[in-house]
Amino acid sequence: MASDRLSITLTALADPTRRQILARLGQSEATVMELAAPFALKLPTVSKHLKVLQRAGLVSQSRRAQWRPCRLEVAPLADVTELVERYRNLWEERHDRLDQLLNQLQK
Amino acid sequence: MASDRLSITLTALADPTRRQILARLGQSEATVMELAAPFALKLPTVSKHLKVLQRAGLVSQSRRAQWRPCRLEVAPLADVTELVERYRNLWEERHDRLDQLLNQLQK
DNA sequence: CCGGTATTCTGCCGCCAGGCTAATTAGCTG
DNA sequence: CAGCTAATTAGCCTGGCGGCAGAATACCGG
Numbered sequence: 057m058a059s060d061r062l063s064i065t066l067t068a069l070a071d072p073t074r075r076q077i078l079a080r081l082g083q084s085e086a087t088v089m090e091l092a093a094p095f096a097l098k099l100p101t102v103s104k105h106l107k108v109l110q111r112a113g114l115v116s117q118s119r120r121a122q123w124r125p126c127r128l129e130v131a132p133l134a135d136v137t138e139l140v141e142r143y144r145n146l147w148e149e150r151h152d153r154l155d156q157l158l159n160q161l162q163k
Numbered sequence: 164m165a166s167d168r169l170s171i172t173l174t175a176l177a178d179p180t181r182r183q184i185l186a187r188l189g190q191s192e193a194t195v196m197e198l199a200a201p202f203a204l205k206l207p208t209v210s211k212h213l214k215v216l217q218r219a220g221l222v223s224q225s226r227r228a229q230w231r232p233c234r235l236e237v238a239p240l241a242d243v244t245e246l247v248e249r250y251r252n253l254w255e256e257r258h259d260r261l262d263q264l265l266n267q268l269q270k
Numbered sequence: 271c272c273g274g275t276a277t278t279c280t281g282c283c284g285c286c287a288g289g290c291t292a293a294t295t296a297g298c299t300g
Numbered sequence: 301c302a303g304c305t306a307a308t309t310a311g312c313c314t315g316g317c318g319g320c321a322g323a324a325t326a327c328c329g330g
Binding site for chain 4: 208
């Protein structure tokens, strides 16, 4: 896998299981067991997904007794936003053109 | 690889070579040769990258004689934006908290 | 039709990703 | 300490990715 930060973040996001985990963590902190519950996956597999998310800085883990509650960290999403924003101009530009075309057709 | 739309888009973006290709296409259309020029990669490899980008709907290709000029398509980025936006609240929320903390410390 | 240029297709390789099981670590509790 | 629960580590598959070389396809120009 590519080893630059943005690639690592995008790779972490490019899996529906991991995105679901992030969505769950958007509600509140959760233990690994709690995160694993909705899935038909064994614990080590979920643990592996969490490690990918941690490597991307999207999840941090603390220790409370034998539990390791996970927390969502949104900082890396800034880079993703920046990437997409770079094309927003084009995006809007083309929508503008489309709008113009539609207006012309309506006349 | 996961086969849902968003995962396919994010996977396509999760490679620096492909992001560079997209950046180049942000300027103007370009042939495969032109796209390959900046890289130390063989043509079939670049062609493969383009196929990944096409599968994600990020690039479209037309035919002009023996050239197949590539064009950037930004529509799939909307889903990425939506994904990130889902966490914007948290992001700003935490920044607000950080701001408050900083303000308190300054007093 | 032939030769040249642009591009893709086919096969090959090494490596990493995502899944599993089994074993191990870490920490509470009796 | 013994035993329970939570979580990770180690090791093993399978499949897909990113790279290559070589062959095939597509199209122009003479």
